[in-house]
Structure formats: C-alpha cells, structure tokens
Amino acid sequence: MKHLLTTSTALGLLLLTAAPSQAQTADKKTAISLYGSAYQYKGNFGTNYWDWSANNYGPGITFSRYLTPGLDLGLSGAYVELKSTPEQSASRFGSNFNTNVVNVNLALKLKLNNGWALKEDAVIQPYLLAAPGWAFTSREGSFNQNGVSTDLAEDKSYFDLFGAAGINFRLADGVGLFIQTGQHIPLKANLDGDPTRDNDAWDDRYLQHTAGLTVAFGKMKDEDGDGVSDRKDKCPATPAGVAVDANGCPLDGDGDGVPDYQDKCPTEKGLAALEGCPDRDGDGVRDGDDKCPDTPGKAELQGCPDADGDGVTDASDKCPNTPSGVAVDANGCPLDRDGDGVPDYQDRCPNRPGPASNKGCPEMKVEEKKKLQEATKFIQFDFNKATLKPISFPTLNGLVQILNDYPDYFLGISAHADNKGDDAYNLRLSDERAASARAYMLSKGIPADRIVSHGYGESKPIADNATEAGRTINRRVEFDVYLPGDPNPAETKYGVAPEIPAAPKAAPAKAPVKKAPAKKAAPRKR
Known part of the structure; x- marks a missing residue:
C-alpha cells in the first residue's frame, strides 16, 4: 500500500x-x-x-x-x-x-x-x-x-x-x-x-x-487589441480603445449600421451619411440640427423650407412668391434701395427714386424734354463735312447738363441726310456727323456707354425731298433719351441702322487735259 x-x-x-x-x-x-x-x-x-x-x-x-x-x-x-x-x-x-x-x-x-x-x-x-x-x-x-x-x-x-x-x-x-x-x-x-x-x-x-x-x-492572437482573437474577429482593424461585440466589431447600440464610436446619435437609429443621426423629413439635415424636422428644407436654412428660393424660410417670408434670383431683405421681400416702392429687380434706376409709371426712374422735366426735341434745329456742320459749327456747342452743352442731371438715362443720336448725291456717301456722312456730336459730349465727361450714335443717310426722310424746304428738314440730327433696358428710340422709329459702306479709294492722279471752259454750277448746301 x-x-x-x-x-x-x-x-x-x-x-x-x-x-x-x-x-x-x-x-x-x-x-x-x-x-x-x-x-x-x-x-x-x-x-x-x-x-x-x-x-x-x-x-x-x-x-x-x-x-x-x-x-x-x-x-x-x-x-x-x-x-x-x-x-x-x-x-x-x-x-x-x-x-x-x-x-x-x-x-x-x-x-x-x-x-x-x-x-x-x-x-x-x-x-x-x-x-x-x-x-x-x-x-x-x-x-x-x-x-x-x-x-x-x-x-x-x-x-x-x-x-x-x-x-x-x-x-x-x-x-x-x-x-x-x-x-x-x-x-x-x-x-x-x-x-x-x-x-x-x-x-x-x-x-x-x-x-x-x-x-x-494561453494568449490569443489579437492584432487590434480589442479582446477578440483574430480567429473570431470579423472586424480585425478596429481602432484601439473602441468597445466591440463578441465578433470583434464595434458596438452599434441603435443598430443603424454606424458604430457607436462614429455615431453622433448613438441612441437613435439614423443614416450613415449623417454620422448615424436620424432625418425624419429626408432633407439631408439631421433632426438635432433641423429647425423644421418634419418638413423637408434646405441645409443652409437649418432644414427649413424656402419655396421661392430667396434664402428666407417660408415661415418668415412676407413675400413668399418672389421670383427666383431676386435679392431680398430679411423678410423675404425684394430689395428697394431707393425706397420708391419699385423693387430693385423691376427698378430701372434702383439708386434713385422714381414713380412706378416711369419704371422707378426720376421723370424728366417738361422743359428738358422740350430741349431734346428742339435740339435738332440748332446742330449745324461745315458743308459736306462732319465738323460741328460752334453755333452747335450751346445746344450740345445743354444736353450734357441733362445727362448729368439724370445719370440713369441713355442718349441715342441719329443723323439723317436728304436725297441729293450718292446714297453711300450720304450714309457715311450722316454716320460721321452723329459720331461727331457724340464725341463732343464725351469730351465733356459723359461715359461712353451712355451715348449711342448711328447714321441713317437718306433712308428715313420726314419731309418731301422734292422741295428745298423738305430737304432742309430731312438734313437733321435727332436726340432721344431712354431708360436702361429700353430699346434705343431711334431703332424703334427707324429700325436698325444700315451698315456703313467703306469709303471709295482715291483714283490715281492723271495728267491734266485741256477742255473747253464749262459753266460754273451753283454750290449745293449741306
């Protein structure tokens, strides 16, 4: 034993x-x-x-x-x-x-x-x-x-x-x-x-x-140190310190597919695109940040709707049907910087008050309109030239003053001729004379984009060219003011100005030939 x-x-x-x-x-x-x-x-x-x-x-x-x-x-x-x-x-x-x-x-x-x-x-x-x-x-x-x-x-x-x-x-x-x-x-x-x-x-x-x-x-192999062996770990690259389940995958308490350590809303089922947070109205703004969580809206408006797209939420918009792209104030109403009751997007002169009947622009005084209508009578040029005669300067200076007083208006200059002489020549001369009047006014400080000039030649008579009186009336320079966005009144009256032809090349000089003396013709006025 x-x-x-x-x-x-x-x-x-x-x-x-x-x-x-x-x-x-x-x-x-x-x-x-x-x-x-x-x-x-x-x-x-x-x-x-x-x-x-x-x-x-x-x-x-x-x-x-x-x-x-x-x-x-x-x-x-x-x-x-x-x-x-x-x-x-x-x-x-x-x-x-x-x-x-x-x-x-x-x-x-x-x-x-x-x-x-x-x-x-x-x-x-x-x-x-x-x-x-x-x-x-x-x-x-x-x-x-x-x-x-x-x-x-x-x-x-x-x-x-x-x-x-x-x-x-x-x-x-x-x-x-x-x-x-x-x-x-x-x-x-x-x-x-x-x-x-x-x-x-x-x-x-x-x-x-x-x-x-x-x-x-024994000691198990656990590359990511999450307490789950590599053999069983279905998420082997889990970051250090992240709590995991029995399979080694990060915990996802709300079951939304976004692990808790990345989930900004770990107790509410949400969307991966919103870091695990819910979005009831599906507008892409998480409910916690959405001031209108049950109505689809815009991210830049914290999830609230803006039907007219003016950047003001519908709840605060006092002008809910503002056209797209129009600048608005804090109440969602179109801006009216000059306070004339015409919103800027409809106001041709948004920096100066004017009545709605004149598209928000200051109305021109009667006497100034009269000066424009009568100016054509006082514009004269040298014979057959586009050179202004000094007698024209006071009238043009008056028109410069009108443009300075009404800085939102534009000016159209159209020049015309009678039917005497070559058509192409008359067209070039009328265009040069309109340009000459424009150049004078630009020299007085008017911006170039405010004045447009065209020549119409003899194509738009307003009197009978059969008489000297009629031809005198037809040789004229007209001045028309118009608002931004409006067509040039000259084009409304006369259509698009014709294309100006090129001036003919000068013929080569020839030896003088003696001829019988001819009768001297009387000079033609222009």
Missing part, C-alpha cells in the same frame, strides 16, 4: 511538471481540469452500478491539448479507494476488500461542438471520450471461503480500457464546468481478490461519474 501511494505521488508530480502553458481552444490550446468522481464497483462480489449509496469517491486531474475543432488529446490521472463486501453468500461471509486504484489514461476527446453539429463556442458542448491507459492497484482485505480466510494484500497494475460520454458547460472564454460518466475495464484485473475467475478478461470493472472544472491557458 505504501509503495502504491509513493508511486501515485510521484506520478502526480510528473503530470504537474509536464503541463503545457498554452490554451485549449484555437486561441487557448492547453487546459487543466480538476474534478471529483464517484466510483461504482462491479465484480465477483456483486455490482454497485447505479447504486449511489455505495459510491466510493476520489479526485482527479487532466491536462489536455486542443488539436482540431473536433478533437482534443488529454492525459488524466485519478485516484480512488474501492471498497466492497460480497452480496449475501454463506460461502463468502466475512470477506471484504479495500483496493486503492490510480488510473493514468491517454484521452482522445471527440467534441460535438466542432462547427458542424454545434458552434465551437456553444454553451452546451457534448463529447465522447476514448482513453486507454494503465491502472495501478494496491489491494488489502480478506477472503473467506467455507470458513478459511485468505489475506488479499497485493500490488499490481493492469492495462485499462476507459470510455466515457460527457457534457461541458461553457462558463466563459476558456472556463468550463463538465459532467461525465464512463466505465473502466482494467483487463484481467482482480480488484476484489476473489480467486474464482471467469474466462473473460473483464471480471472486475467500475463506473466513474465525474464533475469538474476546466480552465484553459
């Missing part, structure tokens, strides 16, 4: 020192299991199978190594003192035995949580165990046969067949609680000392009912 205990102690120490330091899952491949077992003997003295009142108890330890998702390899050591007395038998009365047994088994565990039947990390993990090994026995006791007592002391070892089924309950990663039932058959063992043996090799055997705790060891 002492020899067996010494052997058992040495074996236990050997198992402890040989324990690997990794884990028993794919991440933790080595585990240690500590357990207690209830043993039930069956042999020549009878059977205690499933008789819980006849249990013998003992401790055990197993070191196991993960091989594949469905297979572990383990080395187990267990101790028990089997005790029994024979069933009522007159011939064996007084017999008894105490047999100390140390089992050492190499266990091959077939796990059913292998990814096919059950997930590897399932809470309930059933398995089957095949564990051949060795049984070291030390027997004491006595055997009475017809009044003859025999000492049963014997130390002996046997090849042990052990098979079991069990269930592991996963408590946490690398920690499990398991229960297991199996049968040991030490081949040709005589555990009870009865000298009468059967012909088979498994007279004496015993059940082992086990409950214990398994703890796995």
Whole structure:
C-alpha cells in the first residue's frame, strides 16, 4: 500500500511538471481540469452500478491539448479507494476488500461542438471520450471461503480500457464546468481478490461519474487589441480603445449600421451619411440640427423650407412668391434701395427714386424734354463735312447738363441726310456727323456707354425731298433719351441702322487735259 501511494505521488508530480502553458481552444490550446468522481464497483462480489449509496469517491486531474475543432488529446490521472463486501453468500461471509486504484489514461476527446453539429463556442458542448491507459492497484482485505480466510494484500497494475460520454458547460472564454460518466475495464484485473475467475478478461470493472472544472491557458492572437482573437474577429482593424461585440466589431447600440464610436446619435437609429443621426423629413439635415424636422428644407436654412428660393424660410417670408434670383431683405421681400416702392429687380434706376409709371426712374422735366426735341434745329456742320459749327456747342452743352442731371438715362443720336448725291456717301456722312456730336459730349465727361450714335443717310426722310424746304428738314440730327433696358428710340422709329459702306479709294492722279471752259454750277448746301 505504501509503495502504491509513493508511486501515485510521484506520478502526480510528473503530470504537474509536464503541463503545457498554452490554451485549449484555437486561441487557448492547453487546459487543466480538476474534478471529483464517484466510483461504482462491479465484480465477483456483486455490482454497485447505479447504486449511489455505495459510491466510493476520489479526485482527479487532466491536462489536455486542443488539436482540431473536433478533437482534443488529454492525459488524466485519478485516484480512488474501492471498497466492497460480497452480496449475501454463506460461502463468502466475512470477506471484504479495500483496493486503492490510480488510473493514468491517454484521452482522445471527440467534441460535438466542432462547427458542424454545434458552434465551437456553444454553451452546451457534448463529447465522447476514448482513453486507454494503465491502472495501478494496491489491494488489502480478506477472503473467506467455507470458513478459511485468505489475506488479499497485493500490488499490481493492469492495462485499462476507459470510455466515457460527457457534457461541458461553457462558463466563459476558456472556463468550463463538465459532467461525465464512463466505465473502466482494467483487463484481467482482480480488484476484489476473489480467486474464482471467469474466462473473460473483464471480471472486475467500475463506473466513474465525474464533475469538474476546466480552465484553459494561453494568449490569443489579437492584432487590434480589442479582446477578440483574430480567429473570431470579423472586424480585425478596429481602432484601439473602441468597445466591440463578441465578433470583434464595434458596438452599434441603435443598430443603424454606424458604430457607436462614429455615431453622433448613438441612441437613435439614423443614416450613415449623417454620422448615424436620424432625418425624419429626408432633407439631408439631421433632426438635432433641423429647425423644421418634419418638413423637408434646405441645409443652409437649418432644414427649413424656402419655396421661392430667396434664402428666407417660408415661415418668415412676407413675400413668399418672389421670383427666383431676386435679392431680398430679411423678410423675404425684394430689395428697394431707393425706397420708391419699385423693387430693385423691376427698378430701372434702383439708386434713385422714381414713380412706378416711369419704371422707378426720376421723370424728366417738361422743359428738358422740350430741349431734346428742339435740339435738332440748332446742330449745324461745315458743308459736306462732319465738323460741328460752334453755333452747335450751346445746344450740345445743354444736353450734357441733362445727362448729368439724370445719370440713369441713355442718349441715342441719329443723323439723317436728304436725297441729293450718292446714297453711300450720304450714309457715311450722316454716320460721321452723329459720331461727331457724340464725341463732343464725351469730351465733356459723359461715359461712353451712355451715348449711342448711328447714321441713317437718306433712308428715313420726314419731309418731301422734292422741295428745298423738305430737304432742309430731312438734313437733321435727332436726340432721344431712354431708360436702361429700353430699346434705343431711334431703332424703334427707324429700325436698325444700315451698315456703313467703306469709303471709295482715291483714283490715281492723271495728267491734266485741256477742255473747253464749262459753266460754273451753283454750290449745293449741306
């Protein structure tokens, strides 16, 4: 008995020192299991199978190594003192035995949580165990046969067949609680000392009912440091410090597909485009920033609508139908800088007040209109030239003053000729005379873009060219003022001015030829 205990102690120490330091899952491949077992003997003295009142108890330890998702390899050591007395038998009365047994088994565990039947990390993990090994026995006791007592002391070892089924309950990663039932058959063992043996090799055997705790060891690979092994991590590049779920993916409390660490509204389901925030009216403005969260609006107006697009929300717009592109004030009404009641977008003179009847421009005084109408009478040029006679200057200076007094108005100058002479010549001369009047007024400081001049030649008479009086009237320069945006009155009256032909090239000089004296013609006035 002492020899067996010494052997058992040495074996236990050997198992402890040989324990690997990794884990028993794919991440933790080595585990240690500590357990207690209830043993039930069956042999020549009878059977205690499933008789819980006849249990013998003992401790055990197993070191196991993960091989594949469905297979572990383990080395187990267990101790028990089997005790029994024979069933009522007159011939064996007084017999008894105490047999100390140390089992050492190499266990091959077939796990059913292998990814096919059950997930590897399932809470309930059933398995089957095949564990051949060795049984070291030390027997004491006595055997009475017809009044003859025999000492049963014997130390002996046997090849042990052990098979079991069990269930592991996963408590946490690398920690499990398991229960297991199996049968040991030490081949040709005589555990009870009865000298009468059967012909088979498994007279004496015993059940082992086990409950214990398994703890796995080792360090898993975890590249992103989120606490989920790379093998299980479905989001392997999670930023450091981000809380993750069991799959290693960032938590998404509201389930909107935007992880909490990026979600500006982590308790409300929202849109990825809005950093996880909701947008009830679908206008692209998150509800928390939307002053009109139930009505689609514009981002620049904090989510409120603006039907006329003037930049003022409908709720504040006192002029809700302003045309597109019109500048408005804070109330959404068109600007009226000169305060004349004509909005700037309709006001031809937005910087100076004027009545709506004159398109928002100051009305020209009657006497000034009269000056414009009569100016044509006082504009004269040198004969057959575009040179202004000085007598024209006072009239032109008066027109300059009118343009200075009414800076929003434009001036159209149109010059005309009678029908005497060449048509093309008359057209060029009339255009040059209109340009000459324009040039004079520009020299007095009027901006060039405010005066337009055209020549119409003899094409637009206003009197009969058959008389000298009519021709005099037709040789004229007219002045018409008009507002910005209005057509030139000359073009309204006479149409688009004709294209001015190029002046003919001068003929080469010829030798003088003597001719008979001709009668001198009277000069033609122009």
